[in-house]
Amino acid sequence: MLKVCFISMKGGTGKTTLSLLFSLYLANKGKKVLVVDMDPQGNATIALAENKVFDDNGFLKLGMPYIIEAFLLPKVSADRLRSSVLENTLEVSLHAGRVLYLIPNFLESHRYDLHLVSNHAVPVFVNELISCLDAEPDFVVMDCPPYMSSLSYAALFGADVIVIPAEASKFGIVGIELLLSVVEDVIRKRGNSYYNIVIQPNRIKNTKSCTFYLDVLRSRYKDFVALKHIKETVEVPRMIREGLPAFNSATSSTRESVIDAISALLEKVLKRE
Ligand SMILES: Nc1ncnc2c1ncn2[C@@H]1O[C@H](COP(=O)(O)OP(=O)(O)OP(=O)(O)O)[C@@H](O)[C@H]1O
Numbered sequence: 001m002l003k004v005c006f007i008s009m010k011g012g013t014g015k016t017t018l019s020l021l022f023s024l025y026l027a028n029k030g031k032k033v034l035v036v037d038m039d040p041q042g043n044a045t046i047a048l049a050e051n052k053v054f055d056d057n058g059f060l061k062l063g064m065p066y067i068i069e070a071f072l073l074p075k076v077s078a079d080r081l082r083s084s085v086l087e088n089t090l091e092v093s094l095h096a097g098r099v100l101y102l103i104p105n106f107l108e109s110h111r112y113d114l115h116l117v118s119n120h121a122v123p124v125f126v127n128e129l130i131s132c133l134d135a136e137p138d139f140v141v142m143d144c145p146p147y148m149s150s151l152s153y154a155a156l157f158g159a160d161v162i163v164i165p166a167e168a169s170k171f172g173i174v175g176i177e178l179l180l181s182v183v184e185d186v187i188r189k190r191g192n193s194y195y196n197i198v199i200q201p202n203r204i205k206n207t208k209s210c211t212f213y214l215d216v217l218r219s220r221y222k223d224f225v226a227l228k229h230i231k232e233t234v235e236v237p238r239m240i241r242e243g244l245p246a247f248n249s250a251t252s253s254t255r256e257s258v259i260d261a262i263s264a265l266l267e268k269v270l271k272r273e
């Protein structure tokens with residue numbers, strides 16, 4: 001099992017998009033993937049399971065807030081925790097018999113943010129949650145919000161690999177600098193380093209400024225930077241909307257280049273490139 005956390009301090013860099021493309025790519029290869037939506041905005045949840053997880057008033061019926069609630073109960077039993085994780089994990093049918101698993105999330109999680117911290121649950125949260133599953137997934141993919149919260153810290157504490165989707169822009173680089181300083185601090189606190197940390201350039205345009213900052217990214221962060229960047233193209237959001245079929249009938253060279261970059265990202269995550 002490998003736990004991969006998609007995180008950045010800057011909003012809109014592609015955390016949700018890339019974590020979903022990465023998960024769909026793996027599921028298409030027959031891997032067992034659990035997507036954990038760590039973001040109370042719930043964008044991964046909406047993309048994967050909007051019609052299954054909300055009641056008529058728009059409140060979340062199952063998912064992360066209920067797991068956190070169980071986790072925070074005083075003297076909660078292992079059985080109670082286990083059944084809460086199982087009840088709040090959803091199987092999502094993709095296409096042609098392929099599935100992935102999702103722990104949905106939504107705004108309700110905000111209610112528990114300070115409680116998680118004050119309960120000192122943050123460093124152990126992800127590993128305890130995963131130990132409640134019936135069978136270990138091959139990959140746990142965590143989609144984080146664009147700020148530090150108890151859930152983003154929990155993801156950083158529990159992850160084996162960090163993927164930082166990065167825009168090639170001045171503010172994109174500021175975001176990476178800030179995140180890396182937080183990551184250093186988490187490494188110190190949890191007492192072990194990551195299997196890998198990968199910076200994945202995303203939304204790359206054919207402009208002078210983008211080319212300039214892409215060069216800055218590559219020269220400043222060297223081996224951390226993924227070999228292939230992902231272009232800014234309407235095909236990327238379309239692929240998310242279409243889901244798995246988009247992976248099997250890559251009808252354009254643009255789509256093929258996106259799948260190629262995701263495949264290279266996986267190799268980099270696994271240190272096989
Ligand atoms: N390579 C790309 N080409 C075109 N559009 C993209 C690409 N990557 C992401 N987007 C679009 O950019 C927007 C932001 O992407 P996404 O939601 O994945 O970012 P995020 O980092 O998860 O944002 P947030 O910080 O709000 O969680 C979305 O509308 C998405 O469709």
Ligand SMILES: [Mg+2]
Pocket residue numbers: 015016017039043143144145
């Ligand atoms: Mg997001």
